[in-house]
Amino acid sequence: MLWDSRVFDALNEFDGMRRTFRHFGVPSTVEFPAINMWVSDDKAVVTTEIPGIDPGAIEISVVKDSLTLRGSRQAAELKADESYLRRERWNGQFSKALQLPFSVESAKVEARFSKGVLSIVLPRAEAEKPRKIAIKSE
Amino acid sequence: MAETEREMQKKEAETPDTGERTRSTRIYSPQVDIIEHKDDITVIADMPGVDEKSVDITLEKNILTIYGKVDSDIPKTHRLSLSEYGIGDYQRVFTLSDEVDRDKIEATVNNGVLRLVMPKAESAKTRKIPITAEGVGGLINLNGVKHQ
Numbered sequence: 001m002l003w004d005s006r007v008f009d010a011l012n013e014f015d016g017m018r019r020t021f022r023h024f025g026v027p028s029t030v031e032f033p034a035i036n037m038w039v040s041d042d043k044a045v046v047t048t049e050i051p052g053i054d055p056g057a058i059e060i061s062v063v064k065d066s067l068t069l070r071g072s073r074q075a076a077e078l079k080a081d082e083s084y085l086r087r088e089r090w091n092g093q094f095s096k097a098l099q100l101p102f103s104v105e106s107a108k109v110e111a112r113f114s115k116g117v118l119s120i121v122l123p124r125a126e127a128e129k130p131r132k133i134a135i136k137s138e
Numbered sequence: 139m140a141e142t143e144r145e146m147q148k149k150e151a152e153t154p155d156t157g158e159r160t161r162s163t164r165i166y167s168p169q170v171d172i173i174e175h176k177d178d179i180t181v182i183a184d185m186p187g188v189d190e191k192s193v194d195i196t197l198e199k200n201i202l203t204i205y206g207k208v209d210s211d212i213p214k215t216h217r218l219s220l221s222e223y224g225i226g227d228y229q230r231v232f233t234l235s236d237e238v239d240r241d242k243i244e245a246t247v248n249n250g251v252l253r254l255v256m257p258k259a260e261s262a263k264t265r266k267i268p269i270t271a272e273g274v275g276g277l278i279n280l281n282g283v284k285h286q
Contacts, residue, residue, distance in 0.1 A: 030147065034223035038216035045213055049186035049223060051250030076173065076182075086172040089184050101219060116186035116250015 032094050033069070041130060044100055044122045051116030052089075058113065060120060062106045067098045067122065102128050151229050161207075164226030168206070168252075178257045179238065185228045186250040193252060195245055202232040204252060237261075 038045045050058070052073055059070040075091040078084070103125040111120045151167040168183040185193065188206035196203045206228035234240070239259040246253050 030222045034147070035220060036218065036223060036225075037220035038213050039219040040213070040216045044219075045216060049250070051184045051186040053249065055249075076171075078173065082173060082175050084171065085174050085179070086170060088169040089171045089182065090169070098220075113249075115189050116184070 031096055032090065033096060035096070035098060037098070037100075039101055042124050044102070044104070044124070045119060046098065046122065047117060047119045049117055050094075053116075055113040058111075058118060060109070060111055062104050062109050062122065065100045065103045067100055067104075067120070068095065069098075069118075070095045148223055150224075150226075161227065163208070164224055165229050166224070166226050167230050168204075168228045170230065178255050181232070181252075181254040181256070183228075183230065183252040183254075184250065185247075185252050187225065188228065188247060188250060188252065190247040193245070193247055195243075195254070197234070197240060197243070200234045200236075202234050203229065204232075204254070205229045206252070 033048045033050050035046060035048045037047075046067060048069065050071060050073070053071055057071055059068075061068045061070075070093075072093040073091050075089075100122060104122040105125050108123045109120060111118065113119075148166045149169075151165040168185045170184075171182040173180045173182070183204060185204075185206040185208075187208035187210070192207040192209070194203075194205040194207070196205075208225060208227055210225040212225075234256070237258050238256045242257045244255045
């Protein structure tokens with residue numbers, strides 16, 4: 001028989017392989033906006049590209065170790081005799097939550113919006129900072 | 139909300155035919171809206187990380203190229219723990235038709251958005267042609283063709 005079980009096994013295996021490798025590299029789709037995060041021992045830096053947005057309209061909230069970004073961008077309103085020849089840019093509302101690697105001192109979070117890139121510096125909570133333990137010698 | 143679920147990945151630009159590059163960054167193709175107004179055609183491009191000093195617009199014959207240079211200020215002492223987008227320059231090439239008045243193209247950059255206003259040339263502006271109706275209908279002779 002043409003479609004014997006070996007064929008299906010091979011297909012299953014291929015599927016499993018694809019599932020394994022899916023997590024490598026940049027994902028093909030991410031929830032908007034795309035985020036990059038850099039981490040050091042005492043702080044995390046989160047950057048995201050949201051060009052053309054009014055900085056006052058971005059809402060950033062931090063609770064313990066989760067960061068939520070909210071905002072929206074409106075498309076240009078067209079008059080009767082105007083039309084889109086091409087339309088690729090995003091518009092609408094977005095909301096994205098992100099799990100941080102540690103709890104954050106929410107009072108000391110700083111955000112800066114420049115050239116359409118939002119960058120947020122999140123200092124690690126004092127209580128969670130790694131401590132060096134000195135060893136006493138006898 | 140459905141709008142935000144759309145695929146939002148940055149698209150890498152096709153390799154330009156202009157030869158090898160000396161800057162070792164990726165080039166992305168910015169997302170663009172083109173809007174036709176009554177008197178101009180406006181191109182709006184999302185180029186986060188670009189300001190008015192780092193964007194280059196060249197017009198050679200009828201090829202309009204926009205190029206945005208991005209200098210990423212990645213904190214050196216940090217390690218990358220999540221990477222959903224790549225950072226690189228932007229480039230996109232447009233072919234202009236004759237209807238654009240080349241001398242009057244204006245560009246502004248605001249919050250990472252480039253806006254190019256290209257006024258239409260006088261000759262290309264839409265004109266309304268008035269049609270006057272004549273009282274009597276009938277066959278029209280074109281180029282002297284005789285209707286029998």
